[in-house]
Amino acid sequence: MIDCDIHPQVGDVEEFLGYVDPGQREWFRSQGPSLGIPGYAWVHPSSWFRADIEQNGHPPASHVDAVRRELLDPSGTEIGILNGDDAVLVSLMPSPYRATALARAHNEWLRERWLAEEPRLRASILCPAQDPRAAAAEIRRMAEDERFVQVLLCGGADRPYGEPRYLPIFEAAAECGLPVAIHSGGEGMGIAAPPGGAGPVTFYIEWHTLGSACSIMSHLVSLVCHGTFERLPGLKVLLIEGGIAWLPGILWRLDTNWRALRSETPWLERKPSEVAREHVRFSTQPLEHTDGRDETLFEMLEAAGAPDNLCFASDYPHWDFDDAGFMLKRLPEAWRDKVLHDNAAELYGERLGLARA
């Protein structure tokens, strides 16, 4: 089983600061535990984390031993991919210079404190999307380490990622043979646009329902419409934690509009849904509850390319995680191997199987 979304937490801030460029260390230290990463305006009313996870005064999942004990061993995870948690919001920091330093430090911290400690773990390359040239340089630097298997971007953004300003990020990823993961989160924080598309929402439940789904939809539509995949035929994108029940609807809507409005994006010679089917993958978590209508959901998803475009993710240690055993029972039998293993194995390719660098 391959888990595409595990979130390591920074437990010891001072230890983390050791990975930060010395010239910027004092600034980051002065920011406190947030390290200058934009804070959330909408906060879970009790905790972002599962309440059964050991904390001992530190955030959960802040040490590799905890991840082994609580996730990898009991679930039988063969490969788990570490995605920066709050750290993914580096791309929403007002200063691209701080963001570049923090992304670099986070990548080095992952390499030394996590990947070197546990052979089942792989990681995503954090990069500062607000400075695409710096992001591309960081991608190329980290891609030399085969244990980094994808690039990680934040759902929250000032504009959707098909915008040509972001091309250097996708070009660098494609050049290095890495998929780009876009993980929901950060919508409305820092320099990001507000979540939901109708101005700032009121409640965390609204943010969690709309913000993460809408940003992921926006990036999907933007990347397809701008012809990013026509420019970079080898590029694959993994959209994480934005929900998937909406996928057939948005693709049908996009296909309908493409037929009528194609003169705006004449470089799209195939239906947008066909482009998405070839180039875009989705994490299953959080798989929507359907009040007993799972068959309807799965039939709809098949119309949008499932199961070939779905990859299992747990989102450990967050409150809305999906348990692998539970998912195993819920998914149609014919989907299980693909969703829990094969699709991710194909997406990440040889990097998953290579020996330690």
Added chain:
Amino acid sequence: MSWEDVGSVADLERDGHVVARVGGREIGVVAVNGELRGVRNRCPHHGGPLCLGTVRERVAGDPGRYRLGGQSVLRCPWHGWEFDPATGRCLDDDSMRVAVYRAKAEDGRVLVDI
């Protein structure tokens, strides 16, 4: 097979199309680069009056770049789907095709080969 009168050349030149009911179907004629094309006046997508649309050169391009692609299309006035007036093929959906007919002008009249 017979040549049916669907309107005057003067109307075609003024409006860009002529439409007439022939044998229970509406058939129109549009001018495409000086050639006349007969087309059934019913878009297979949604039933719109296709011949009342516009004849355009289809836009082509590479990501971020636009150019005229050299392909003449008849664009439906309702939803903008584009058809090849020579073959009737919908260029935006392979499953759709509209019936097309030979057409000609003769003695000031527009004729369609039904």
